[in-house]
Structure formats: structure tokens, C-alpha cells
Amino acid sequence: MPKKTAVKKTKTCPERSRRVNKAKAAKRIRKIFPILTKTYPEAKIALKFVNPLELLISTILSAQCTDVRVNMVTKNLFKKYTSAEDWVKADIKQIESDIKSTGFYHNKATNIKGACTKIIVHFDDKVPDTMQELLTLPGVGRKTANVVLGNAFGIQGIVCDTHVIRLSRRLGLSENKDAVKLEFDLAEIVPKKNWLLFSDLLIFHGRNICKARKPDCGNCPITKFCPAANKPALW
Numbered sequence: 385m386p387k388k389t390a391v392k393k394t395k396t397c398p399e400r401s402r403r404v405n406k407a408k409a410a411k412r413i414r415k416i417f418p419i420l421t422k423t424y425p426e427a428k429i430a431l432k433f434v435n436p437l438e439l440l441i442s443t444i445l446s447a448q449c450t451d452v453r454v455n456m457v458t459k460n461l462f463k464k465y466t467s468a469e470d471w472v473k474a475d476i477k478q479i480e481s482d483i484k485s486t487g488f489y490h491n492k493a494t495n496i497k498g499a500c501t502k503i504i505v506h507f508d509d510k511v512p513d514t515m516q517e518l519l520t521l522p523g524v525g526r527k528t529a530n531v532v533l534g535n536a537f538g539i540q541g542i543v544c545d546t547h548v549i550r551l552s553r554r555l556g557l558s559e560n561k562d563a564v565k566l567e568f569d570l571a572e573i574v575p576k577k578n579w580l581l582f583s584d585l586l587i588f589h590g591r592n593i594c595k596a597r598k599p600d601c602g603n604c605p606i607t608k609f610c611p612a613a614n615k616p617a618l619w
């Protein structure tokens with residue numbers, strides 16, 4: 385008689401067991417949106433800028449850097465470089481030195497110079513206002529493009545930064561870790577008119593309460609709608 389082989393029981397992986405029900409997720413958004421809006425009436429981009437070019441440069445500089453640091457650097461930077469042409473004409477080493485404290489300064493300097501060159505040559509010295517065109521600029525991915533479109537041109541976009549990704553997963557709005565896939569998931573369940581504000585609200589909530597390491601579920605105003613409440617280790 386053949387020996388019975390033991391079937392090894394595998395633990396259900398929390399990552400795999402989550403399947404997002406879009407109708408339920410959309411309903412959850414309808415519940416949490418007004419609460420977050422009331423909690424963070426000041427929710428908006430923290431980067432300081434006065435025109436689309438400054439916003440584009442600030443957003444490129446903000447990669448792996450805090451908005452506070454970027455604002456400190458750009459305060460003087462934008463007095464020195466006032467146009468795309470200023471950036472193009474500047475010596476790359478000088479740009480690197482000027483933006484050094486934001487980190488990854490070699491890549492950022494190269495991207496800023498490249499983006500400004502392209503803006504002058506291909507876009508008549510104006511920061512383009514479409515996703516397709518913005519994505520042709522060096523150093524510009526969908527996140528940066530959505531920041532610029534939303535905040536400089538009033539065109540709705542979902543900004544998938546680290547907070548938006550983490551909170552969307554904890555709140556059961558998407559199971560994706562990939563920023564672009566998650567952006568498209570959210571676009572299906574968040575009303576378009578609220579795309580930018582919803583991103584800003586999640587960013588504020590992520591900075592203040594739902595932090596990466598120790599989310600403060602005890603003081604969270606949306607606890608009762610959150611599948612990850614009090615069990616953040618699983619998420």
C-alpha cells in the first residue's frame with residue numbers, strides 16, 4: 385500500500401489573501417473622505433513655488449528628500465535661477481553644489497538641466513501641461529507629472545507617493561505596491577474631481593497618524609473603516 389504523503393499546511397499569506405472589492409472600497413472612500421477633509425483642512429502640497437517651472441524643479445528635488453529641506457534650498461535657488469535658460473546655461477558642477485543638501489544631487493542636476501533644455505527646445509520655453517509631454521522630460525515620472533498637472537495647471541491627478549501607497553494598502557483600497565498600478569486602481573474608485581485632494585489627505589494622514597512604523601490607530605479618526613486598524617504588522 386503506497387505511503388500517504390503528508391500535505392504540508394501553508395499559512396495564508398496576508399499579502400495574498402487580500403482581494404480588493406472595488407465597490408466596497410469606493411464606499412469606504414465615501415466614508416473616510418469627509419472625515420479626512422475635516423481633519424486636515426490645510427491639506428495641500430507643501431512645496432513652495434510661484435510658477436510651473438519652480439514646481440517642476442522642486443518636485444524633482446523632493447525625491448528622497450523632505451519638502452522642508454527642499455523649501456529651504458529653493459528659497460535662494462529660485463532667486464539665482466529664474467528661468468529654464470538660467471538652468472541650461474549654468475555649469476553642472478555649480479548646480480550640483482547648489483542642490484547638494486537635497487541628496488542624489490548628481491542625478492538631480494543632470495535631470496533638471498536636461499528637462500530645462502527640452503522645455504526650451506521642444507515646448508517653446510513653457511512647462512508642458514499634459515501627462516504625455518511631461519513624461520518626455522528627464523527625471524519626470526507619473527508621480528512628478530501628476531504633482532505638476534494638479535498643482536500648477538489644475539488638472540486632476542493622483543499623486544502616488546510612499547504615504548499614498550502605504551495608506552491605500554492599509555485601507556484596503558488597492559493591493560498593489562507598484563505606484564503606477566495603484567494609481568490606476570485609485571482612479572477607478574476615487575471621484576475624479578477629488579483625485580488631487582484625496583492624495584493630499586492621505587499624505588497628511590500618513591505624516592501625522594498613519595506612519596510607516598507605528599501607525600497611531602488609537603488616535604485615528606477613520607479606525608472603524610480601516611481593515612488594518614490595530615493590526616498594522618500585517619500590512
Ligand code: SF4
Nearest residue numbers: 594599601604610613
Ligand atoms: S486605523 Fe491605523 S492603520 Fe488604519 S488608517 Fe488609521 S492609523 Fe492607519
